[in-house]
């Protein structure tokens with residue numbers, strides 16, 4: 001019997017995204033924070049910052065999508081980054097809409113499998129170009145894991161656009 005070994009191996013997996021990383025969930029968060037620091041200190045990395053945050057949030061919804069507002073912000077953020085022509089303008093519209101505290105109930109059930117690519121893949125990028133490419137790949141992978149919620153993302157953006165343009 002070697003229960004300490006078993007415990008040790010499960011401790012090295014992030015319970016939210018499944019990343020294999022020392023200290024599990026805490027270690028996963030540390031990698032994310034180091035990536036954010038890289039994005040803040042170097043604009044070549046920073047260009048894709050918003051998508052990094054959205055992808056990580058969709059893989060860790062317990063921490064980052066707890067409220068209806070944060071749920072809507074990250075879900076529509078990744079949706080517009082990947083599927084809209086003018087993500088910046090759409091995100092601004094959504095932000096304005098969310099700042100009016102629209103009534104919105106977060107779905108009770110969220111995906112259990114939230115993508116194959118993990119934050120470790122982003123962390124090991126060797127330069128800014130690779131970083132951007134990997135964040136894109138990661139976001140697409142996470143987004144496809146959330147396929148059941150694509151229609152909801154579209155609906156929220158539509159609602160935001162209608163409300164803000166008519167106000």
Ligand SMILES: [Zn+2]
Nearest residue numbers: 014016017028
């Ligand atoms: Zn994780």
